[in-house]
Amino acid sequence: MTDGLMSEDLPWIATECSDGRRVSLLDELVESEFVKLSRPLDIDRFRSIDGLGEAKSIPIDAKRFDAAFATLKLRSCSVHLQRTFPRILQMQYSTTGAIVGFAMDDATSLIINGVEARAPALLLVKGTATCEIVEQQANQVALVNFASIDDRGWPGEADSAQLIVTLADKCEALRTTVGDALMLASHSPETFAQPNVIEHVEESILQAVDLAMAAASPTPEAKRLSLSHYLGLVRKLDEFVADSTGKTLYSADVARQLGVSVRTLHNAVVAIRGMSMHRYMRLRRLWNVRQQLVRGSSAQSVKAVALANGFWHMGEFTALYRELFGETPQQTLSAARKQTGEPS
Template sequence: MPVRRLKPSRVLGVERFSDFSEFRANEVLGLGTSTPLRPREFSLSRAILPHRDGLFVLQRSFARRYEAEIGTDNGVGLVVPLTFHSIANGREVDSSTIAVMRGKAAVEAIEDRPNTYLMLRFNSDMRHRGWADFDTSLAYVRAQDDPMTRLRAAILEMFSLASACNEPGEFEALHRPIQETLLAGLDATLLPAGARAVRPGSYDRHRKLVAHLDEVVALFGFKPLYSDDLAAALGVSVRTLQVATHAVHGVSLHRYLRLKRLWSVRVQLMTGGDGLTVKAAALGNGFWHMGDFSKSYKLAFGETPFETLAHGRRPFHPAIGA
């Protein structure tokens, strides 16, 4: 969904400018000076989504010369491109490149066309996830196509949902599931290629950690599984869990937990009472994007969640003579 189609709601703020004299910069990642390259074609739209742990701004900008000291005083800032091209500090930056900021950095850029991108500011520095392991700098991370496609889809779905939601309490209830999806996408794009490498002699330690993880997951029961909560319960970093699940099972931590959450939904649908709905079971296990959930469920189990629920509600008829 293009930014211009988003509508304001009680959750989402939307700003649009068609005259450069009325334009004002957003301070999510610092202020800068913008000079339009084609003033008669000026247009800017942005959607602002406050977040419990930071701020998200989805913006469609204009062709411009941009000079700024960008970044954050605390935490970490990111710019995730949807469609993007610029020359920043003499370097070409395109739609495959995520900018990661710690502290402040001077930037001089030429954006020769309108760009669409998400600006994120997290209050946490996210070091426990293994992102951009430096103290104060601006780094550009080139992501692979598939993880970037999934990340962009999650971003657009998040803003689309916020645009359609006029009950702040309802959106707040989805805060953790949405955040987990976004973190999964960022983990997949920002972790360096060697982040999941297994050191010689460490497999047994990883196997024991994953066994312990399985025990903790069992204790969680039907509660949603979030990577930060599980890492805290085990006394390790999320990055350590990522390395362990990849070493033992050959999949990312998020995929491993997603499969467990899908199984949890399946058990509930097969054994739930008459009042249970697919949506309630999905939301209760941390799934917020119903279309994506249904697709993943059928791929995993060969039937839709609605079919599983229908099977679970069929009355049991013991065999004659049993």
């Protein structure tokens, strides 16, 4: 850590709840001229972080939605801290240099391209790379996007993503450096604005990543991170589903169209999405229903939207919808119509 960034002046590291759990760093941050915060009120107003690539989320559990993120832009890199929600994330990262992602606590757990990622694992993306991510729980993660990483000697080829495991103390040092930088820029912007401080902060983050990379090695699982056959199948499945909106899809027909057995397609979805093909397809259909209902058109009825998305048992459909979103489909539609001035 560089001079002037003293951790004892930055309270997030030692802040704990009465039961000993660490308070979320995001809850400690405030907006400043350097730190921008986003706390969407609900799942329907959630937007992905700008500047990291193209993202599409499908919620797994939206009842206790509490997502938020903070962004700190430095001279040649940007720091993003995010509290996520249970979801499937289809992410195409894009950077001129590299994106380094890591968990901000040891409780974080997610699956990236079919491989479980836990601390002290780091995600390293160079150039453009697509990642299929499953989060069964809310996580707190940090992503640092470096515009250039020339001559730093970090592993990995261009246009690739890989998981690498560093030493626990190097991961913790990286977390601390990023946390300190966010707290300083948030609570002491006048210090952050002093000459050369931003450059010092950026160099501290780079050095912390350098040390983590030097101690890291690709995991055996990460060598098969691409799982290319299964990834390709799931992406073809998603394209097929997107092109078949409003049509009834049967697993045997879908598998036949993709040129594989139902079992192979099921295994691919389990590996990449972390759930059965049946549950995944149902989840997608429920999310499609929600997106249609929040538009609030008077020409729609809940039953019509449900039927168009393959739900014929209204009682079961309502129960599934309430379990996922914490409200009934009629409540969603009524709220949307109130906002648009349509009669509910």
